[in-house]
Amino acid sequence: MNNFTFIFGGARSGKSSHAVKMAKALKKKTAFIATCTFKDGEMKRRIGLHKKSRPQSWKIIEEGVDLKRELLKLESKYKVILIDCLGLFVSNLMEKNLTEPAINKEIKALTDTILKVKANIIVVSNDVGSGIIPDNKLARTFRDLLGFANQQMAKKADNVIFMQVGIPNILKGGKDGFIK
DSSP states (O other): OOEEEEEEESTTSSHHHHHHHHHHHHTSOEEEEEOOOOOSHHHHHHHHHHHHTSOTTSEEEEOSSOHHHHHHHHTTTOSEEEEEOHHHHHHHHHHTTOOHHHHHHHHHHHHHHHHHSSSEEEEEEEOOSSSOOOSSHHHHHHHHHHHHHHHHHHHHOSEEEEEETTEEEEEESOTTSSOO
C-alpha cells in the first residue's frame, strides 16, 4: 500500500520525532533520507542527536539534492521511506545557485516521484510562513520557495500533519495522524 504523509511545523515543534514515531509504528523495512549536510560543529552535534533517535536497523542515506534518484533506488527494497527535511532540500538547491523556476521544477518533480514510488513515504518540512517578513531578499526567496514546496506536498499528500509544541494537528487524512 502506498501512503504519503506530509508533516510540517516550526523549529522544535516535534515534527521529526513524530515522523520517526510514525515510521517505527509501521514495523516495516525503513529507509531514512537525511537532507542535512555538515556545516559546522553545532550542526554535527544536532545530526548526532537525530541519528540516536532512529533504529539501527534503518537504512540511512545522506543526500541533500538528488532525492528523486534515491527514492527510485529504494522503492523496491523498502516499505517505508522517511525524508527529513524539505526545508534543507530547498536550501541545498539554492546553494547550488539554481534559479527560482528551476527549484520550483525540482520540487514538482520530487512530488511527482513521491506519488509514483510504491512505499509509505513520510516527508518532514519546516513552516516558515507564520513568522515575520524577512528583511533580505535571500531569506524572502527561501520562504517563498519553501512555501510553494509545502503547498505542493500538502495538496498531494494523503495525510497532512501540522506539529505545534509536540502535538500533531491533523489537517488532512486519518484521525490520529498515523498511516493506516
